[in-house]
Amino acid sequence: SVCGKQVRVMRRRSDFFAAVAGDLPILSTGRVLWECAELLADYLFYARWIRHNFDREWWQVHPPAPVVPSRFWPGRRVLELGAGSGLVANILAGQGANVVCTDGDSAALRTAARNAAEARRESKTWGSLDLVQLVWGDVRNARQLVKHRGPFEFVVGSDLLYGDQAPAEPLVETLAAIAAEPGGSGAQVILALKNRMADEATNFRHIAEERRLWDIRLAEPEEYLEGFGAGENAYNIIHLAFRPEASGPGSAAELVGDSDSKPTKRVRVT
Numbered sequence: 612s613v614c615g616k617q618v619r620v621m622r623r624r625s626d627f628f629a630a631v632a633g634d635l636p637i638l639s640t641g642r643v644l645w646e647c648a649e650l651l652a653d654y655l656f657y658a659r660w661i662r663h664n665f666d667r668e669w670w671q672v673h674p675p676a677p678v679v680p681s682r683f684w685p686g687r688r689v690l691e692l693g694a695g696s697g698l699v700a701n702i703l704a705g706q707g708a709n710v711v712c713t714d715g716d717s718a719a720l721r722t723a724a725r726n727a728a729e730a731r732r733e734s735k736t737w738g739s740l741d742l743v744q745l746v747w748g749d750v751r752n753a754r755q756l757v758k759h760r761g762p763f764e765f766v767v768g769s770d771l772l773y774g775d776q777a778p779a780e781p782l783v784e785t786l787a788a789i790a791a792e793p794g795g796s797g798a799q800v801i802l803a804l805k806n807r808m809a810d811e812a813t814n815f816r817h818i819a820e821e822r823r824l825w826d827i828r829l830a831e832p833e834e835y836l837e838g839f840g841a842g843e844n845a846y847n848i849i850h851l852a853f854r855p856e857a858s859g860p861g862s863a864a865e866l867v868g869d870s871d872s873k874p875t876k877r878v879r880v881t
Contacts, residue, residue: 646770646805646839647769647770647803647804647805647846648695648696648698648699648769648770648803649698649836650769650803650835650836650839650846650848651699651767651768651769651801651802651803651848652698652699652702652703652769653836654801654803654830654834654835654836654848655699655702655703655765655767655801656684656702656703656706658683659830659834660801660830660834660850683706684703684706684707684708684738685706685707685708685736685738686707686708686709686738687703687707687708687709687764687765688708688709688761688762688763688764688765689703689708689709689710689711689763689764689765689766689767690710690711690713690756690757690760690761690763690765690766690767690789690795690798691710691711691712691713691766691767691768692713692745692747692766692767692768692771692782692785693713693714693715693747693768693769693770693771694712694713694714694719694720694723694742694768695714695719695722695723695770696719696722696723696726697712697722697723697724697726697727697730697740697742698726699767699769700712700723700727700740701726701727701730701740703738704727704730704731704734704737704738704739704740705730705734705736705737706736706738707736707737707738708738709738709739709740710738710739710740710741711740711741711743711756711760711763712727712740712741712742712743713742713743713744713745713756714744714745715744715745715746715747717744720742720744723742724742727740727742741760743756743760745785747781747782747784747785748780748781748784748785749785750784750785750788751788753785753788753789754788754789754791754792757788757789757792757794757795758792758794761792761794761795762793762794762795762797762798763789763794763795763798764797764798764799765798765799765800765801766786766789766795766798766799766800766801767800767801767802768782768802768803769802769803769804770803770804770805770807771802771804772804772807772811772812772814772815773807773808773811774807774808774809774811775809778814779811779814779815779818779819780818782815783815783818783819783822786800786819786825786851787822787824790824790825790853790857796853797853798853799850799851799852800825800849800850800851800852800853801848801849801850802815802848802849802851803846803847803848803849804846804847804849805845805846805847806845806847812847812849813847815849816847816849819851823854823857824853824854824857825851825852825853825854825857826851826852826854827849827850827851827852828849828850829847829848829849829850830848830849830850834848835848
C-alpha cells in the first residue's frame with residue numbers, strides 16, 4: 612500500500628538482494644523497487660512541502676495532506692529522472708498529472724511500461740505518462756527533452772545515486788541542462804536520496820551547491836513518511852529552486868552548451 616492505494620509493481624526479487632549486497636550491475640538498479648521511491652511518492656502525493664501554507668482548519672479537514680491530492684495534481688507537468696520500475700510516475704499519473712518518465716536503462720523502461728499499463732487500467736483519474744530513455748550527463752538530449760516535452764512544473768527522482776557506480780556529477784549536469792531551458796528553469800526539483808553506500812546524498816548537495824544555480828534546502832523531519840528517519844546518515848528529501856540571477860552571464864545555458872539534437876523516442880501510456 613502506497614499513499615493509501617494498493618499498488619502492484621513488477622520487479623525481480625533477486626535484483627533487490629543483489630543491489631543491497633552491492634553486487635548488482637549498474638544498468639540493473641532501475642529494475643529494483645528502492646525504498647526512497649515510496650518515500651518520494653508519499654511526499655509528492657500529499658504535497659507535504661506546502662503544508663505550512665494552509666491554516667489549521669484546512670489541515671484538520673484533509674489529514675494527512677495539506678491539499679486534496681485529487682485536486683492538486685491534475686494537469687501538473689512532471690519530469691521524473693531515474694524512474695526505474697515507475698512507482699512515483701504511476702502514483703502521480705494516477706492523480707491526473709502529466710508525467711514524462713525517464714530512465715537510462717531500456718530494460719527498466721520496459722518494466723515501467725508494463726507497470727504503467729496495469730496502473731492505467733485501474734485508474735479513473737489517469738493523466739498521461741510518457742516513457743523516454745535519458746542517460747544522465749547527456750546534456751543535449753536532456754535539453755531537447757525539456758524543449759520538446761516541457762514545460763515542467765516539477766522535476767523529481769528517488770534513489771538516484773549508488774556509490775561510485777552512479778555518482779552525483781552526471782545527475783547534477785543533467786539538472787543543470789534542464790534548468791538551461793525555459794521549460795525547465797521554473798520547475799521545482801524534489802529528490803529523495805539516501806546515503807546508501809557512501810555519502811551520496813551529502814556529496815550531491817555539495818556538488819550542486821558548487822554550481823551556484825539553485826537554492827537548496829532539506830525537507831523538515833516532520834514531513835517525512837513515518838519510518839523514514841531524516842538526517843545526514845539516513846534519508847534526505849532535497850529541494851532545489853533555480854536562482855533567477857543564474858540566467859545571466861555564466862548561466863546554466865552557457866555552462867552546459869546548446870540543445871541541438873533530434874527528439875528522443877517515447878512510449879505513451881494514455
